[in-house]
Amino acid sequence: MKILEANIFGFGKWKQVTFDLSGASFIVIAGQNESGKSTLRQFMLFILFGMPPKQRSQFLPKTGGEMGGTLKIQTKDVGVFTIERIHDRNKAQATCYDQDGMVHGEEWLKERLSGVDAQTFADIFSFDSISLQRLQQIKQTDIGEVLLGVGMTGTDQIYWTEKWLDQQLQDLFRPQGKKPAMNQLIDTMEEKRKQLEQMEQETQLYKEKQKIKVSLEETVAISQEKSERLRKEKQKTEQKLQLHEVIEAFHHTQNKLSDLPEEISFPENGLERYQQIKEQILPLKSELTVINLNIEKETKQLQEINNKQLSTASIDELEKLKDQRYVYHENLNKYSFNVQAQEELARQLTHEMEQLQIGLTLEQLSDLSLPFATEDIWQHLKEEQEDVRAGLAQIETELKEIQENKGLLEKERETLENKQLDQATINELNKQIEDYQKSLSSNQQQNNNWETLRNKRLKSTNRFSFYSLILLVISTIAGFLLSNYYLYAISAFFLVIGSIHQVFTRQSIQAMEPLFDRHKQVDTNHASSTENIKETENVIAEQVELNKRLTKINDSLRNIQLAKLKADERRQFFIQRKTILESKSKEQMEQFPFLKEISVGYWSKLFNHLTKVVEKVDNLDKLNKDILQASKDINNYEQWLANVFHLNYQTQSHQPTKMLELIIDEVDNQKHLKQREKLLHNNRTNLITQRETIESRIKPYEHEINQLWNKANVSDEESYIAKGYQKEELVKKSTDLKSYERQINTFLSKEEWERLLAGEQIQKHEIENALYQITNKLKEVQSQIEMNQQRLADIHSEIRRVEISTSFQDEKHHYYELKNELQEQAKQWATYQLAKEKLQETKNIYQRSFLPKVLEQTTEHFKKLTDEKYKSVFLTDQESMLQVEDVLGLRFIVTELSQGTRDQLYIALRIALSEMIQKKQQMPFFIDDAFVHFDPNRLDKMYAIFKQLSTKQQIILFTSDYNWSSETVYDGYDFQLVRI
Numbered sequence: 001m002k003i004l005e006a007n008i009f010g011f012g013k014w015k016q017v018t019f020d021l022s023g024a025s026f027i028v029i030a031g032q033n034e035s036g037k038s039t040l041r042q043f044m045l046f047i048l049f050g051m052p053p054k055q056r057s058q059f060l061p062k063t064g065g066e067m068g069g070t071l072k073i074q075t076k077d078v079g080v081f082t083i084e085r086i087h088d089r090n091k092a093q094a095t096c097y098d099q100d101g102m103v104h105g106e107e108w109l110k111e112r113l114s115g116v117d118a119q120t121f122a123d124i125f126s127f128d129s130i131s132l133q134r135l136q137q138i139k140q141t142d143i144g145e146v147l148l149g150v151g152m153t154g155t156d157q158i159y160w161t162e163k164w165l166d167q168q169l170q171d172l173f174r175p176q177g178k179k180p181a182m183n184q185l186i187d188t189m190e191e192k193r194k195q196l197e198q199m200e201q202e203t204q205l206y207k208e209k210q211k212i213k214v215s216l217e218e219t220v221a222i223s224q225e226k227s228e229r230l231r232k233e234k235q236k237t238e239q240k241l242q243l244h245e246v247i248e249a250f251h252h253t254q255n256k257l258s259d260l261p262e263e264i265s266f267p268e269n270g271l272e273r274y275q276q277i278k279e280q281i282l283p284l285k286s287e288l289t290v291i292n293l294n295i296e297k298e299t300k301q302l303q304e305i306n307n308k309q310l311s312t313a314s315i316d317e318l319e320k321l322k323d324q325r326y327v328y329h330e331n332l333n334k335y336s337f338n339v340q341a342q343e344e345l346a347r348q349l350t351h352e353m354e355q356l357q358i359g360l361t362l363e364q365l366s367d368l369s370l371p372f373a374t375e376d377i378w379q380h381l382k383e384e385q386e387d388v389r390a391g392l393a394q395i396e397t398e399l400k401e402i403q404e405n406k407g408l409l410e411k412e413r414e415t416l417e418n419k420q421l422d423q424a425t426i427n428e429l430n431k432q433i434e435d436y437q438k439s440l441s442s443n444q445q446q447n448n449n450w451e452t453l454r455n456k457r458l459k460s461t462n463r464f465s466f467y468s469l470i471l472l473v474i475s476t477i478a479g480f481l482l483s484n485y486y487l488y489a490i491s492a493f494f495l496v497i498g499s500i501h502q503v504f505t506r507q508s509i510q511a512m513e514p515l516f517d518r519h520k521q522v523d524t525n526h527a528s529s530t531e532n533i534k535e536t537e538n539v540i541a542e543q544v545e546l547n548k549r550l551t552k553i554n555d556s557l558r559n560i561q562l563a564k565l566k567a568d569e570r571r572q573f574f575i576q577r578k579t580i581l582e583s584k585s586k587e588q589m590e591q592f593p594f595l596k597e598i599s600v601g602y603w604s605k606l607f608n609h610l611t612k613v614v615e616k617v618d619n620l621d622k623l624n625k626d627i628l629q630a631s632k633d634i635n636n637y638e639q640w641l642a643n644v645f646h647l648n649y650q651t652q653s654h655q656p657t658k659m660l661e662l663i664i665d666e667v668d669n670q671k672h673l674k675q676r677e678k679l680l681h682n683n684r685t686n687l688i689t690q691r692e693t694i695e696s697r698i699k700p701y702e703h704e705i706n707q708l709w710n711k712a713n714v715s716d717e718e719s720y721i722a723k724g725y726q727k728e729e730l731v732k733k734s735t736d737l738k739s740y741e742r743q744i745n746t747f748l749s750k751e752e753w754e755r756l757l758a759g760e761q762i763q764k765h766e767i768e769n770a771l772y773q774i775t776n777k778l779k780e781v782q783s784q785i786e787m788n789q790q791r792l793a794d795i796h797s798e799i800r801r802v803e804i805s806t807s808f809q810d811e812k813h814h815y816y817e818l819k820n821e822l823q824e825q826a827k828q829w830a831t832y833q834l835a836k837e838k839l840q841e842t843k844n845i846y847q848r849s850f851l852p853k854v855l856e857q858t859t860e861h862f863k864k865l866t867d868e869k870y871k872s873v874f875l876t877d878q879e880s881m882l883q884v885e886d887v888l889g890l891r892f893i894v895t896e897l898s899q900g901t902r903d904q905l906y907i908a909l910r911i912a913l914s915e916m917i918q919k920k921q922q923m924p925f926f927i928d929d930a931f932v933h934f935d936p937n938r939l940d941k942m943y944a945i946f947k948q949l950s951t952k953q954q955i956i957l958f959t960s961d962y963n964w965s966s967e968t969v970y971d972g973y974d975f976q977l978v979r980i
Contacts, residue, residue, distance in 0.1 A: 001113075001922045002954045003044065004080065005072035010061035011046070012039035022072075024976035026950035028957045031980040037958040040980070041928055047071040047085050049118035050094065050106075056087055068092075075112060075922065083109060116923060124917050127910050128928035165836045169829060182829065185822045192815040209795050216792040223785045230778040237771040243744065244764050250740040257733050264727045267711045271724040274708055281701040288694045291687050298684040305677045310648070310670055317644055318667045325660055328637045335630035342623045349616055352609070358594040375611075377588065378603035384581050385600050391574040398567050406560050413553045416546055426543060429536045436533050454509055461505040468498030851875060857912035858905075865904040865941045873905070904938070911945060915952070924954035931959075950974060 004022040008014040013036050021027050031037050042059065045051070047069060060067050068086030075081075081098040096104040096112075116125075171180055267273065310318075475491040478484070581600075588603070589595045595603060638656045645659045648666075714720045852875075859873045862884070872885040884905065885891045894902060907930070914925055927946075931939055946955050951974075 001924060002074045003071055003924055003956070004074055006040070006044060006047075006069065007072075008040075008043055008069040009086070010065040010067050011043045011069060012036065012059040012061070014039060014043065015061055015063065015065060019978060021956070021976065021978070024950075024974045025953075026946060026955045026957075026974060027976045027978060028959060029978045029980060030959050030961060033960055035960075035980050037960070037980065038928060041926060041958055043069060044071060044926075045118060045121070047083050047094070048109075048113065049121065050085065050092060051118075053092075056092065060087070073112075078112060081112075113923075121923065124910075125914055125923045126926040126928070127907075128930050162836065165832050168832045169836070182822060182825050185818055185825065189815065189818050189822065192811060192818065196811055196815060209799050213792065213795050213799060216788050216795065220785055220788045220792060223781055223788065227778060227781040227785060230774055230781060234771065234774045234778055237767060237774055241764070241767045241771060244767065246740055246743050250737065250744065253733050253737045253740065257730075257737065260726070260730050260733070264723065264730060265711075265713060266723055266727040267708055270708060270712060271721065271728065274705070274720065274724070277701050277704055277708075281698060281705075284694050284698050284701075288691060288698070291691045291694065295684060295687045295691070298680050298687065302677060302680050302684070305673050305680070309673055309677075310666075314648055315667070315670050318648070318663050318670075321641060321644055321660070322664050322667045324637060325664070328634065328660075331630045331633045331637075335627060335634060338623050338627045338630065342620065342627065345616055345620050345623065349613065349620065352613055352616075358598070375607045377584075378600075378607050381581065381585055381588070381600050382603060384577065388574050388578045388581060392571065392578075395567050395571045395574065399564065399571075402560050402564050402567065406557065406564075409553050409557050409560070413550060413557075416550050416553070420546055420550070421539075421543055426540065429540055432536055433533055433540075436530075457505055457509060461502055464501050465498045468495070468501075472498070854909070854912045854916055857915055858908045861908035861911050861945055862905055864945060865908060865938065866901065867937075867941070870901075873908070900938070907942070911949065915949070922953065924956055925949065926956050926958070928958040929960055947975075 002025070004020075006019040006021065008017045008019075010016070019029075019040070029037055029040065039059065042051075046056070046059070048071065056067065066086055066088065068084070068089070070082050070084045072080065072082050079099050081096055084095045084097070085092060093106045094109045096109050098104065472491050472495050479486075479491065585600050641656055641659055641663070645663065648663075709715060709720055712720050712723050714723060855873050855875065859871070862870055862873050868887065870884045870886050874883060874885070875881070876883055882894050883891050884894075884897065894905070897905065917923075931942055934942065946957065949955055
């Protein structure tokens with residue numbers, strides 16, 4: 001089986017991503033930590049084998065979307081098909097699509113996987129660094145057993161299962177133990193057995209206690225009958241004692257009735273009816289009294305108000321004064337504010353005039369007229385003056401700089417002219433250079449011609465020698481083949497001719513060499529003169545540069561002279577502008593004489609100050625007018641106020657504010673009196689209406705009272721109430737006497753009742769003595785009953801405990817439950833023991849049949865991983881222990897190996913087991929960062945094994961080593977690198 005492509009719809013951090021894994025059999029998926037390698041591995045396992053819902057929830061996409069995807073798989077029997085699995089569709093069951101478009105389900109996929117599930121795949125075809133870490137945590141004494149289990153099944157579960165079975169067996173039973181469950185059950189059952197024997201002895205006393213119970217019950221029954229008889233006698237005596245008070249009340253009531261008349265004329269329920277009428281009429285009379293008092297009070301207050309009220313004309317005059325008070329106060333405030341503003345403004349004007357110091361008074365300022373254009377004229381004069389001054393200063397600076405530059409250039413020109421050579425000397429130097437160049441060119445041409453001729457002769461000689469050699473070889477070969485000595489002679493001739501031509505040509509060339517050597521000597525003699533020529537050329541170049549510099553200086557001097565002329569023209573222009581400026585300034589000084597003592601540059605500022613001062617002078621005049629008008633209004637109001645006050649109060653005038661306050665109070669008081677008068681009048685009218693209504697309501701009640709008095713034959717309230725009380729007492733005594741008779745007749749016999757009517761008295765102390773004796777006898781009987789009942793209760797409790805208590809049965813039932821539990825635990829112990837024996841038997845079968853092949857393949861991989869340091873991995877016959885043998889023949893058990901070597905042995909076992917299973921079940925092999933602690937040498941060995949394995953099955957390595965490249969494996973290898 002081979003995974004060709006992984007298409008992730010959504011899984012953990014991955015969403016809408018496709019990984020192409022069809023490029024090779026050995027695939028390395030490299031990425032940094034947290035890049036999603038393990039998530040991708042879990043996705044492949046999810047698509048192949050599914051995943052429980054709780055585990056699937058850990059990989060739901062955080063940003064939403066469906067969880068799932070597809071894997072494209074290639075197998076030998078089916079070819080290429082696609083597996084699709086989605087979290088919330090079809091209960092996360094797989095849907096498979098083959099090449100023909102057919103759709104298959106989960107069972108079809110399991111057949112294609114040859115029954116391999118997720119756990120089997122993880123045990124055989126996958127491992128990671130966690131497996132190695134778990135191996136390091138196992139005890140040294142158990143490491144051999146763990147590796148043996150890995151070699152048989154690909155997992156350490158056999159080791160852990162054996163450990164778990166041993167622990168379960170020890171937890172259930174130990175021959176000499178006390179804590180195991182079966183040992184504790186045996187001890188508990190022994191204690192229960194002893195307890196049951198003791199409880200059987202207690203049941204023998206049951207019959208004796210039954211006899212005692214019957215005797216006590218008879219005694220208690222007799223005592224209870226006697227107690228009941230005494231209790232009834234006591235109750236009757238107590239009733240007689242209570243009845244003694246009733247008898248005395250009976251006699252007292254008879255005496256009272258004899259003092260009252262037999263018949264009293266009085267209305268039925270007369271007192272209650274009279275009281276009800278009184279309760280209804282009294283509030284009305286009380287209310288009527290209050291109303292009359294209120295009417296008198298209101299009438300008196302109305303008279304007082306009429307005496308205090310003024311005439312309507314006087315009130316109107318006072319209200320007008322009151323309404324005008326706001327205008328008066330406003331004028332007062334305005335007057336005060338304007339006076340303060342006038343003083344402040346005058347002070348400011350005085351201060352500002354002192355600061356300006358232009359010799360103007362306030363009267364002159366009030367007459368001063370500043371036209372609108374004056375500010376622009378003064379500002380223009382200021383700017384013109386500043387521009388003229390700046391222009392003249394700038395021109396003077398420029399003229400100074402021009403003069404300084406002219407002096408520097410003239411000084412430099414004089415220096416350069418002193419260094420300049422005359423024209424005849426320069427011509428002579430140029431001639432020397434031309435003669436030297438001509439001589440040098442002639443010698444160079446001759447040398448070049450000789451070299452060309454020499455090379456031509458050498459090439460011609462070489463060609464002739466080459467052809468002679470060819471003819472020599474041909475004639476020699478022909479003579480050898482034909483056995484003709486003439487041909488040998490011809491060969492010798494060609495050899496001689498070629499040699500002579502070669503020698504002659506080289507001698508002629510050597511004869512010509514001395515002639516050209518002399519030319520070279522001449523060139524050597526001229527070498528010393530070359531330096532002189534270079535110095536001459538440098539002198540000429542300096543003279544040329546000097547002439548250029550002189551030309552530039554002369555041009556600069558001409559430009560400076562031109563700039564000086566322009567500057568003089570500009571200075572003359574500014575002088576003319578200055579004259580015009582002075583003329584305009586003089587005109588302004590004539591119009592405004594105070595400007596004569598002020599510089600033109602300050603005129604614009606002065607204009608602003610003068611404008612503000614003139615504006616303040618105008619404000620001062622306006623304030624004076626407002627003050628005068630406010631003072632006039634105030635005087636008119638105060639005169640009016642004084643006249644009105646004198647007219648109404650006939651008293652001497654006070655301060656205006658005091659008079660105004662009194663008038664305002666009076667106006668408010670008159671308004672209040674008017675409102676009060678109206679209110680009192682309305683109240684008095686309402687009270688009179690209420691009095692008439694109440695009087696009409698009282699009349700029916702008074703009529704009913706008169707009727708009651710007539711029936712009782714009385715004429716006043718006191719007599720009526722006294723007669724009513726006498727009637728009530730007669731009725732009550734008669735009722736009480738009848739009640740006493742009923743009570744006494746219930747408890748007394750006929751003889752006792754007749755004696756009572758005859759007037760005979762019953763003594764109370766006799767009844768009390770009889771009650772005391774009966775009570776004592778009853779207490780003695782009840783005490784005996786309680787004592788016998790307590791004894792009976794104790795015996796009954798003991799009997800009941802034996803009869804109905806289930807403790808004995810419970811204990812017996814509990815004993816048999818413990819016995820059954822012991823049998824179940826014994827069965828469980830036997831099951832664990834059998835499982836352990838079967839596991840050991842299975843291990844023995846695997847060790848005899850399957851394990852040797854795995855160990856043989858493990859040996860090959862282990863040798864490669866350890867650089868041939870160990871040559872064999874085998875299982876001992878006696879102890880069935882895993883051992884290794886090194887190249888020296890020394891054998892080591894697993895615990896004697898280093899941690900790194902144990903890791904290598906573990907990996908070799910896993911790979912070997914995968915290879916053995918791969919022959920029947922074709923599955924890819926997953927490795928997830930299992931070599932993070934391997935050194936480079938061990939990694940190279942590991943990768944070499946994976947290269948070999950990838951020829952038979954697909955290898956997918958997940959690693960955080962991001963330095964992988966195509967050079968990591970050898971060229972041309974079936975290798976694919978996927979970076980994430």
